[in-house]
Amino acid sequence: MEEYSTRQQKVGRLIQKELGEHFRLNATSVFGGRMISVTVVRMSKDLAIGRCYLSIFPSDNVKEYVEEINNISKNIRYSLGQKIKKQVRIIPELSFHVDDSLDYAENIDNLLKS
Numbered sequence: 001m002e003e004y005s006t007r008q009q010k011v012g013r014l015i016q017k018e019l020g021e022h023f024r025l026n027a028t029s030v031f032g033g034r035m036i037s038v039t040v041v042r043m044s045k046d047l048a049i050g051r052c053y054l055s056i057f058p059s060d061n062v063k064e065y066v067e068e069i070n071n072i073s074k075n076i077r078y079s080l081g082q083k084i085k086k087q088v089r090i091i092p093e094l095s096f097h098v099d100d101s102l103d104y105a106e107n108i109d110n111l112l113k114s
Contacts, residue, residue: 004042011088012041015050018083019094022076030072034058034065039099043092050092053099062098069096 004012016038023036035057042051054069056062069076073094081091 005045008043008045008047011047011092012043012050014084014087015043015052015080015092015094016041018080019052019076022079031065036065036069039101046090047088048090048092050094052094052096054096055099055102059103066096066098 019038037055039053039055
């Protein structure tokens with residue numbers, strides 16, 4: 001497993017918090033009322049790229065929503081930059097991915113019960 005530096009973790013948590021707030025505020029207008037949570041943000045070593053893992057509820061057509069979010073990632077990056085420009089040197093490029101860890105855990109739990 002890859003180790004992440006303290007700085008990578010701090011910037012990742014900052015971006016996670018701000019993106020969560022962004023998705024909460026824009027959930028009804030842009031995302032059709034879906035609940036979108038940012039579960040984790042993994043930063044590259046140079047802090048220029050952030051891989052954001054999203055959990056979307058309800059979970060039908062999740063891949064389509066993540067693709068749509070990736071299409072508007074430039075707008076999301078701009079609004080993120082307005083909020084964190086005093087705290088980081090580079091506003092990272094963002095890529096969004098499905099976080100299926102909860103589904104995976106639920107599947108394991110169901111298998112253990114049966």
